[in-house]
Amino acid sequence: MAELEPKVVVRAATKADIPGMTTALDQAFGADDPFGEYWFPNPERRKRSQPRLYRAMIRHQFVPLGGAHVATIDGQVAGALLWQPPGYRFGPLRYLASIPEFTWAMGSAGARVLATDGTLAELAPGLPHFLGITLGVDPRFQGSGVGKALSLFVLGQVEAARVPLLGLCKDGNVGFYTAFGGLRLGKVRIGRSGPEVNVMMWLPSSLREN
Numbered sequence: 001m002a003e004l005e006p007k008v009v010v011r012a013a014t015k016a017d018i019p020g021m022t023t024a025l026d027q028a029f030g031a032d033d034p035f036g037e038y039w040f041p042n043p044e045r046r047k048r049s050q051p052r053l054y055r056a057m058i059r060h061q062f063v064p065l066g067g068a069h070v071a072t073i074d075g076q077v078a079g080a081l082l083w084q085p086p087g088y089r090f091g092p093l094r095y096l097a098s099i100p101e102f103t104w105a106m107g108s109a110g111a112r113v114l115a116t117d118g119t120l121a122e123l124a125p126g127l128p129h130f131l132g133i134t135l136g137v138d139p140r141f142q143g144s145g146v147g148k149a150l151s152l153f154v155l156g157q158v159e160a161a162r163v164p165l166l167g168l169c170k171d172g173n174v175g176f177y178t179a180f181g182g183l184r185l186g187k188v189r190i191g192r193s194g195p196e197v198n199v200m201m202w203l204p205s206s207l208r209e210n
Contacts, residue, residue, distance in 0.1 A: 006073045008149040013068035013080070018058050020077030021070060026051040028079075028136030034170050034195035035116060039109045052105035053113070057082065057133075060098035061090055067133075069153060071146045078141035081150045082133040086163055115191030123166045123188075123199060130158055132167030132200075151180045158204050165202040174198055 013021060029036050029050070039053070040046035062068035062082045071079040106113050120131060132154065137146045158165045169177060174184055177200050185199040 006144050008078070008145050009072045010069055010149050010153045011072070012066065013058070013063050013070045015059070015063060017068075017070050017077055018055060018063065021058050021068065021080040022051050022055045024070075024077055024080045024138040025054045025134060025136040027138050027140075029134075032170075032172070034197060035168075035190075038190060038194045039106075039112050039116070049105060049107065049109065053102075053109075056098065056101045056105045060094060060101065062133075064094065065090075069150065071137075071149050073141060073144060073146070077138070078144065079135070079137040079146040079150055081135050081154060083154055083157075083165075084131040084133065085157075086128040086130060086161065088131070112191060112194065115194060119188060119190050120168065123168075124164070128163045130154070130161070130163060130165040132165055147176065148180075151177075155180060155202060158202055162204045162206045164204070164207065167200050168197045169200055170195075170197055174200070 030047075036046055036050050040049050058068055058080075065088065067083050067085065067088065069081045069083075070077050071081075103110070120133070123129075123131070135147065135150050135154075137150075154165065167177075168188070174182075178184065180202070182200045182202050185201055187196045188199050189196050
């Protein structure tokens with residue numbers, strides 16, 4: 001008898017999901033990731049600081065504002081999606097509350113992390129759009145349809161809102177995203193000396209040419 005595919009469930013993340021999401025993203029991007037390698041060039045430092053940064057981002061920037069979703073298999077977090085809707089705003093009170101944890105997580109990497117944020121902010125200034133921050137699947141669950149489920153979820157949001165989705169990715173992920181209708185617009189450099197990464201865009205059907 002053929003084995004059934006595991007059922008992947010996508011839902012909004014809660015505070016209880018933060019440890020599982022942190023682990024999933026850290027494991028997904030523990031190696032061969034231009035963003036993490038730029039933020040924390042020292043591999044030993046990256047092992048300590050990268051999960052701290054993910055945890056701070058999820059806790060302060062995304063779960064409270066509805067931009068964090070998980071994919072679970074049998075109730076276990078298998079993948080995580082962080083994204084920003086049009087008009088996303090990290091308010092001053094939340095910003096102030098997050099400073100101690102972000103400072104502890106980033107250390108001397110603060111300028112490089114902020115350079116990445118600045119690049120994302122300049123992808124389409126003045127144009128309402130979703131922003132894909134990261135999508136990661138725990139290696140233990142890769143090939144189980146987790147990345148597909150998270151991608152289809154966010155593309156459903158794009159279709160409903162009728163605005164584009166933009167994001168950045170490394171060369172090795174372009175094929176995955178183009179399979180879901182992503183358009184590669186070109187490359188952009190992070191900061192002055194950071195990596196060159198691909199700019200991707202997804203359009204709702206209302207904005208596509210017939």
